[in-house]
Amino acid sequence: MSDPVAELKRDVAIANRILASHGVLxxxxxxxxxxxxxxxxxxxxxxxxxxPVAPADLxxxxxxxxxxxxxxxxxxxxxxxxxxIYAARPDVLAVCHNHAPSVIPFGITDLQLRPVFHMAATVxxxxxxxxxAAEFGDTDLLVRSRDQADSLAMTLDSGRVVLMxxxxxxxxxxxxxxxxxxxxxxxxxAHLQLQTLSVGREPRYLSSGEIERATTTLLQPLTQxxxxxxxxxxxxxxxx
Amino acid sequence: MSDPVAELKRDVAIANRILASHGVLxxxxxxxxxxxxxxxxxxxxxxxxxxPVAPADLxxxxxxxxxxxxxxxxxxxxxxxxxxIYAARPDVLAVCHNHAPSVIPFGITDLQLRPVFHMAATVxxxxxxxxxAAEFGDTDLLVRSRDQADSLAMTLDSGRVVLMxxxxxxxxxxxxxxxxxxxxxxxxxAHLQLQTLSVGREPRYLSSGEIERATTTLLQPLTQxxxxxxxxxxxxxxxx
Amino acid sequence: MSDPVAELKRDVAIANRILASHGVLxxxxxxxxxxxxxxxxxxxxxxxxxxPVAPADLxxxxxxxxxxxxxxxxxxxxxxxxxxIYAARPDVLAVCHNHAPSVIPFGITDLQLRPVFHMAATVxxxxxxxxxAAEFGDTDLLVRSRDQADSLAMTLDSGRVVLMxxxxxxxxxxxxxxxxxxxxxxxxxAHLQLQTLSVGREPRYLSSGEIERATTTLLQPLTQxxxxxxxxxxxxxxxx
Amino acid sequence: MSDPVAELKRDVAIANRILASHGVLxxxxxxxxxxxxxxxxxxxxxxxxxxPVAPADLxxxxxxxxxxxxxxxxxxxxxxxxxxIYAARPDVLAVCHNHAPSVIPFGITDLQLRPVFHMAATVxxxxxxxxxAAEFGDTDLLVRSRDQADSLAMTLDSGRVVLMxxxxxxxxxxxxxxxxxxxxxxxxxAHLQLQTLSVGREPRYLSSGEIERATTTLLQPLTQxxxxxxxxxxxxxxxx
Numbered sequence: 001m002s003d004p005v006a007e008l009k010r011d012v013a014i015a016n017r018i019l020a021s022h023g024v025l026x027x028x029x030x031x032x033x034x035x036x037x038x039x040x041x042x043x044x045x046x047x048x049x050x051x052p053v054a055p056a057d058l059x060x061x062x063x064x065x066x067x068x069x070x071x072x073x074x075x076x077x078x079x080x081x082x083x084x085i086y087a088a089r090p091d092v093l094a095v096c097h098n099h100a101p102s103v104i105p106f107g108i109t110d111l112q113l114r115p116v117f118h119m120a121a122t123v124x125x126x127x128x129x130x131x132x133a134a135e136f137g138d139t140d141l142l143v144r145s146r147d148q149a150d151s152l153a154m155t156l157d158s159g160r161v162v163l164m165x166x167x168x169x170x171x172x173x174x175x176x177x178x179x180x181x182x183x184x185x186x187x188x189x190a191h192l193q194l195q196t197l198s199v200g201r202e203p204r205y206l207s208s209g210e211i212e213r214a215t216t217t218l219l220q221p222l223t224q225x226x227x228x229x230x231x232x233x234x235x236x237x238x239x240x
Numbered sequence: 241m242s243d244p245v246a247e248l249k250r251d252v253a254i255a256n257r258i259l260a261s262h263g264v265l266x267x268x269x270x271x272x273x274x275x276x277x278x279x280x281x282x283x284x285x286x287x288x289x290x291x292p293v294a295p296a297d298l299x300x301x302x303x304x305x306x307x308x309x310x311x312x313x314x315x316x317x318x319x320x321x322x323x324x325i326y327a328a329r330p331d332v333l334a335v336c337h338n339h340a341p342s343v344i345p346f347g348i349t350d351l352q353l354r355p356v357f358h359m360a361a362t363v364x365x366x367x368x369x370x371x372x373a374a375e376f377g378d379t380d381l382l383v384r385s386r387d388q389a390d391s392l393a394m395t396l397d398s399g400r401v402v403l404m405x406x407x408x409x410x411x412x413x414x415x416x417x418x419x420x421x422x423x424x425x426x427x428x429x430a431h432l433q434l435q436t437l438s439v440g441r442e443p444r445y446l447s448s449g450e451i452e453r454a455t456t457t458l459l460q461p462l463t464q465x466x467x468x469x470x471x472x473x474x475x476x477x478x479x480x
Numbered sequence: 481m482s483d484p485v486a487e488l489k490r491d492v493a494i495a496n497r498i499l500a501s502h503g504v505l506x507x508x509x510x511x512x513x514x515x516x517x518x519x520x521x522x523x524x525x526x527x528x529x530x531x532p533v534a535p536a537d538l539x540x541x542x543x544x545x546x547x548x549x550x551x552x553x554x555x556x557x558x559x560x561x562x563x564x565i566y567a568a569r570p571d572v573l574a575v576c577h578n579h580a581p582s583v584i585p586f587g588i589t590d591l592q593l594r595p596v597f598h599m600a601a602t603v604x605x606x607x608x609x610x611x612x613a614a615e616f617g618d619t620d621l622l623v624r625s626r627d628q629a630d631s632l633a634m635t636l637d638s639g640r641v642v643l644m645x646x647x648x649x650x651x652x653x654x655x656x657x658x659x660x661x662x663x664x665x666x667x668x669x670a671h672l673q674l675q676t677l678s679v680g681r682e683p684r685y686l687s688s689g690e691i692e693r694a695t696t697t698l699l700q701p702l703t704q705x706x707x708x709x710x711x712x713x714x715x716x717x718x719x720x
Numbered sequence: 721m722s723d724p725v726a727e728l729k730r731d732v733a734i735a736n737r738i739l740a741s742h743g744v745l746x747x748x749x750x751x752x753x754x755x756x757x758x759x760x761x762x763x764x765x766x767x768x769x770x771x772p773v774a775p776a777d778l779x780x781x782x783x784x785x786x787x788x789x790x791x792x793x794x795x796x797x798x799x800x801x802x803x804x805i806y807a808a809r810p811d812v813l814a815v816c817h818n819h820a821p822s823v824i825p826f827g828i829t830d831l832q833l834r835p836v837f838h839m840a841a842t843v844x845x846x847x848x849x850x851x852x853a854a855e856f857g858d859t860d861l862l863v864r865s866r867d868q869a870d871s872l873a874m875t876l877d878s879g880r881v882v883l884m885x886x887x888x889x890x891x892x893x894x895x896x897x898x899x900x901x902x903x904x905x906x907x908x909x910a911h912l913q914l915q916t917l918s919v920g921r922e923p924r925y926l927s928s929g930e931i932e933r934a935t936t937t938l939l940q941p942l943t944q945x946x947x948x949x950x951x952x953x954x955x956x957x958x959x960x
Contacts, residue, residue, distance in 0.1 A: 027467040027471065028359070028463075047466055048469075049466055049469060049470025049471075050470075051470060052470075052473060074462060099359060101428060101431065102435075104356065104436075105432060105441070105443070108356050108436060108444045109442075109444070110441070111439065137449075138449030138452075139450065139453055140361075140453040140456065140458075141357075141450060141453075165444065166357045166450070167357060168357070194435055194438075194439055197439040197440075198438045198439050
């Protein structure tokens with residue numbers, strides 16, 4: 001495939017399905033990618049559970065949440081999360097918002113989610129927690145406006161992961177595959193950290209130097225290709 | 241389908257299968273719906289595990305537990321739970337009784353099950369626990385009589401969820417889909433609350449205002465349609 | 481089927497498969513049934529993992545472990561467990577030996593496994609733990625001789641369940657279906673009890689009266705038929 | 721099959737798939753076997769997730785990591801782990817490196833992983849932990865050089881299992897089947913030990929004598945054949 005938009009849409013569809021099969025996405029999360037043709041646009045599925053998402057379900061949005069082709073199908077209310085992060089972070093080309101269960105406890109306590117094993121190094125050393133109530137008071141916890149999304153993006157700062165109190169998290173990266181990779185091991189790391197803490201032990205975390213070096217290794221094409229190929233091997237998109 | 245009874249029976253059958261696939265229903269729970277033609281009747285499967293339930297398995301009962309069409313197939317002993325809740329709550333049009341594992345610990349301790357993330361807002365702020373022994377002494381814990389069911393419904397009060405000590409819970413709602421939605425996230429919320437407590441932390445719960453606002457959002461057609469469609473997409477009823 | 485032996489062998493084969501699908505049996509446990517023709521004989525599979533067991537794999541043994549038809553296929557080393565229990569308990573017509581993971585912690589600590597919800601009432605009020613080392617010193621922990629099995633059966637006493645320290649458990653009952661039922665809910669109850677204890681709470685256990693009444697209910701044909709039918713619906717034996 | 725290399729390659733491919741289906745291997749672990757024709761060579765898959773590994777994916781390496789047939793397909797970076805263990809341990813004919821989740825907590829705390837039930841006896845009495853940082857400082861935690869692998873092999877010493885801090889473990893054995901067996905029960909034992917510790921109890925561990933005797937039993941052909949056959953029964957390699 002030499003059409004970069006078609007290839008990207010295919011990756012976004014597969015990403016939704018991989019993350020659903022790993023239990024990272026339930027019926028209500030989503031993955032997006034910045035347009036390779038116009039960096040002020042991004043692609044994301046119409047309002048749909050993640051498992052059936054196909055390239056034809058993707059819509060194209062500006063950062064104010066407007067669909068640019070007049071697609072009448074209802075969009076996700078929380079596409080603002082993606083818009084806010086793309087607007088604040090030119091280096092980010094893909095985003096996932098999810099409610100991965102093992103991540104939730106770190107958003108509702110003072111426990112800090114930190115990498116305990118090398119595969120999770122890309123989550124970064126200090127994962128911030130954004131509490132929508134701090135700035136916006138009582139809400140339904142959904143991030144619906146650019147104001148809210150900009151606040152979230154400010155807490156994300158220059159990292160890959162930001163937790164959302166009582167809600168889930170947002171994960172940003174330079175490629176769809178990097179975002180999927182980080183989501184999978186973020187969830188597993190959270191599980192391992194909880195398991196260790198549940199037996200009354202404080203884990204030894206990776207050092208800053210280890211996080212930096214392991215991140216470099218994990219983002220190399222060979223690793224990224226191996227995990228993506230392994231996770232996508234049982235996925236068949238319609239019309240393929 | 242323009243036949244409201246046929247459509248409702250189909251939803252009840254699918255609800256049984258969705259909740260079985262989520263581990264909410266084991267071999268012994270059930271879902272019912274109030275008749276749209278006669279509000280003093282409700283539909284529920286004959287005695288059957290939840291996975292194979294099809295529309296043709298549904299029977300129609302009065303609130304004293306009598307099958308109205310003379311269907312000779314054995315009914316559930318605990319249809320009284322449904323009768324008692326429908327009798328006490330005209331606003332309730334669907335009910336589920338289940339033994340979802342992660343909910344059980346909250347019925348046998350002083351831990352109060354409360355929403356820790358937005359998807360679980362519909363479970364309500366304070367989930368009561370009904371102990372059959374308080375009024376009826378040593379029993380087999382099944383709710384077999386209207387007396388017992390009326391007592392359970394009184395503890396349910398105006399909420400959507402009531403826990404049953406050493407047994408499970410009952411979940412009530414305005415639609416079959418709302419009940420399925422609440423059951424799925426009740427179970428997940430219980431899991432997350434236990435996980436957080438197991439590392440010695442008290443979770444920050446949703447505020448009253450957040451619960452109210454999130455509930456409104458979650459019960460909107462778009463959310464309800466998305467979850468139902470996602471969860472039912474792999475389910476095929478016989479003769480469809 | 482009017483042949484009681486054929487019907488029983490079919491039930492034993494299905495029981496192995498149900499318990500494998502529930503994670504109660506791993507590659508190394510087994511189910512047996514006393515012969516309806518000769519109460520001093522029992523049927524159990526030849527040495528085989530539980531998932532592929534078919535009626536043709538069953539062998540017939542005396543209580544000293546001799547195969548009565550000269551079947552040359554290797555038997556289970558631990559068939560002695562079954563022999564010892566049948567010899568000591570004329571009321572027992574079916575036995576399962578398994579290593580269900582959630583049961584193990586109760587055999588290696590002073591925690592007492594007790595029913596916390598009604599579905600587990602058949603496990604009984606006080607589940608004893610048998611430690612092979614107490615009488616036989618350092619062994620490979622397998623129960624290979626009638627001496628060892630008789631000691632285990634003495635600890636089982638008149639109950640349905642006995643835990644084996646550092647090994648697993650044995651479950652006895654009046655029918656294959658009752659044994660399968662007790663195994664499934666024994667495992668789930670152990671999980672729920674551990675989960676409750678892990679958040680620092682002592683569960684409220686069922687009372688003696690509740691255990692007695694719930695056991696009577698659970699062993700009624702309607703309940704037994706419903707669980708068995710639900711759990712076996714996706715199982716197809718060869719040549720059926 | 722009378723070709724020992726073909727048979728061994730088939731076992732390595734099946735081993736990868738068994739361990740993937742048990743959750744021992746995620747997208748990034750691997751199994752190898754020493755060549756029966758040249759004890760200074762070993763077979764391991766080219767860089768590939770474990771589920772699709774087939775005999776044709778195996779490459780043959782010397783202990784300095786050179787592929788001996790000029791196969792141009794990219795190899796695993798961590799084939800050094802295998803080389804180091806084979807070089808140090810003439811008795812070892814098969815190795816697995818994996819990131820089994822339940823094992824991780826024992827590498828990042830002072831908790832010692834020890835067998836709590838008989839099936840895990842082959843993991844040995846005292847499982848050492850190797851910390852790459854002790855000798856090599858900040859790294860990406862991958863074992864890429866023979867220096868690092870030799871250090872790991874020295875910590876493994878004469879045992880079957882060595883944990884790798886913040887990374888995973890390496891498991892060595894006399895056959896591919898023994899390694900698969902040890903990996904499966906190592907993971908389960910770690911889970912059971914964590915579960916027991918999470919309720920505030922110290923498990924009673926197997927005694928030295930029990931470990932020795934149970935190991936002898938578990939490595940007998942009958943047990944090894946039963947587990948391997950059970951776990952591999954649903955696996956079909958390409959062209960079979």
